[in-house]
Amino acid sequence: MAGNKRENNLKGWLYLLPALLFLGAFMVYPLIDVFIYSFEEGYNSASQTFMGVGLYNYSRVLHDPYFLQALKNTFILVIITVPLSTLIALLLSLGLNSITALKKFFQTVYFLPYVTNTLAVGLVFMILFKKTAYTDGLANLVLGWFGKGPVDFIDGPYWAKMFVLCFYTIWVVMPFKVLILTSALASVNPDYYNAAKVDGTSSFRIFRKITLPMISPMIFYLVITGFIGAFKAYSDAVALFGTNLNAAGMNTIVGYVYDKLYGDGGGYPSYASAAAIILFAVVFTITMINLSISKKNVHY
Amino acid sequence: MKVVLQNLTKQFPSRDKKSSDVVIAVSNFTFEIPDGKLIGLLGPSGCGKSTALNLISGLIAPTSGRIFFGDDDVTDLPPENRGVGLVFQSYALYPHLTVRQNIMFPLENLKGAERPSKAEMERRVLEAARLVQIDNLLDRKPGQMSGGQQQRVAIARAVVKMPKVLLLDEPLSNLDARLRLQTREEIRRIQRDTGITTVFVTHDQEEAMSISDMIVVMKKGVVQQIGKPQDVYDDPINLFVSKFLGTPPINVFGGVVKGGRLFIGDESVLDVPGASDGEVWASIRPEGFIPDASGPLTCKLRGVEVMGRDISVVCAHDKCEAPQIRAIISAENAIDEGSPTVRFSLKPRKVHLFDRATEARIRFDTGEKGAARHGR
Secondary structure (H helix, E strand, O other): OHHHHHHHHHHHHHHHHHHHHHHHHHHHHHHHHHHHHOOEEOOEOOOOEOOEEOOHHHHHHHOOHHHHHHHHHHHHHHHHHHHHHHHHHHHHHHHHHHOOOOHHHHHHHHHHHHHOOHHHHHHHHHHHHOOOOOOOOHHHHHHHHOOOOOOOOOOOOHHHHHHHHHHHHHHHHHHHHHHHHHHHHHOOOHHHHHHHHHOOOOHHHHHHHHHHHHHHHHHHHHHHHHHHHHHOOOHHHHHHHOOOHHHHOOOOHHHHHHHHHHOOOOOOHHHHHHHHHHHHHHHHHHHHHHHHHHHHHOOO | OOEEEEEEEEEEEOOOOOOOOEEEEEEEEEEEEOOOOEEEEEOOOOOOHHHHHHHHHOOOOOOEEEEEEOOEEOOOOOHHHOOEEEEOOOOOOOOOOOHHHHHHHHHHOOOHHHOOOHHHHHHHHHHHHHHOOOOOOOOOOHHHOOHHHHHHHHHHHHHOOOOOEEEEEOOOOOOOHHHHHHHHHHHHHHHHHHOOEEEEEEOOHHHHHHHOOEEEEEEOOEEEEEEOHHHHHHOOOEHHHHHHOOOOOOEEEEEEEEOOEEEEOOEEEEEOOOOOOEEEEEEEOHHHEEEOOOOOEEEEEEEEEEOOOEEEEEEEOOOEOOOOEEEEEEOOOOOOOOOOEEEEEEOHHHEEEEEOOOOEEEOOOOOOOOOOOOOO
16 A cells, blocks of 8 residues: 555656756756855856855845836836726726627727737837827827827826836736636626525625625736736836836836846846846735735635 | 416527527416415426526516516516515525625615614524524534535525515425435425415425425426325326326326226226226326236236335336336235236226326216225
């Protein structure tokens, strides 16, 4: 019996081996390496040499104004887009769930950004926001009707650029969230609603007391993955503001890491590693806080 | 509160959008449920019994016909204004709320003057919980309870707001056999204690027969027969009802009536004065067979199952619709298991004749009118 169990264990590990090998080589090993680099002063990847060990890299990164700008940008992006996109997705899903006519059509419409080419999206946002020699962009046209503007959303003031970045991020993450929430709403047993209806429950109370608790696991899933995703934002900023994000003042932490490796001011893997570890610490802390909140509030 | 259904009809559009056919789930339903009685809606699956229940609850609007609670026409009232309590087949207990919160839920929906004080709510929740004997489980969540306990919570939640009518949709179908027996007695007791007019839906004839004051047998949306369980069992109106009620099921033979005598095969098995000549279905209840060495009905003996008080004789006959005939006889009778055949005579009251084509009941003089019922 005991021998049999050991044999089973061996078999189990054997089945896991291919995945473990690849994960180890391409995930775990680089992670450990990054952690080590972050403590090695002036590490040079060509000569594999470094000058000393210590917290110098962290101190340098934390005193770098570009990093602090990137940190600020990322935090603003996270704090605005995660709650807002989840809330809007919830409203859209509730709407989608309650209509019958054209339901399929709208579901497709809301899913389109998910399958649309990034370049095409960039073009659309340019038409919306970019100021050129010929036009101020669609957004400024609308602002003009109210006697406001024109505002340069791409090269103009910080708040305008941040608005565009948040707008873009929310728009991009919407399809996935709507997809998850509509299926979560559809999977609530209709008997609960019928039972509530027979008992004369108002629709607001049905939403608050039944719908919301029932889909709360999915909402928390979206919030947690939303936080992680927004902390990792980079490509969206590049799509909108070009590759020199430091000049535009719109860099993100991941953008900073990239710049320190390959950008114009690049070639500093130690600084990049330290910044990456700081990002990891931030994301880890936020996720832990999220999980502890969800344990108290997600019901089953 | 008595409930009256008048010519109630519900049609659903066909699944196939191209065809204009409609599915008639409930057809021209007319009957009255007396105040404070327990009614069983009975039929095979797909016969429209759940639709009928949902029409009474108001979750579905009828295509035509009226529904009255007492003298009030409630046809156009939404469910929340009808004052019904509904117990779902799945119980539909809110999994994130405790038992106490679940039972209190309907009370918290009340507004204005109707809304009881917090203390009053607590009192009524406790009262309802005591009624179904779960007052020691109030702080559990539904997931931490057995099926039978969840069932009781569902009933408590339905009765806590003191509904005029209590509706139960297949209330016992998720319980195991033993719990089912216990819970159906329980439902009976709760209904008697509260005196609430109760309608429950089931496909299990034994369940319906055992606790209902009245049963309504349905087939394909049409009411077949309404009456006290025993009356419907003893006096079925057509072949469907006779076959649907009773365990073991009734034995149906192809027979012929000639000159006031019933023939099964070549044997004249029973005098049926008053029945006109023609081909018939002859249904014989399992308890309608009397073992009789010189009896007219000869069957091939397959086996004997001893059940203590009774014996179940399993046999076969060419004219029987089913491959097996089951006769229940008293254990005092000795059956020779080695014999290839067994012979029976029949109890006239346990034999029902139906027209071969229309399957409607053909009555004959059993010769024991007014005599005490026997044989059961």
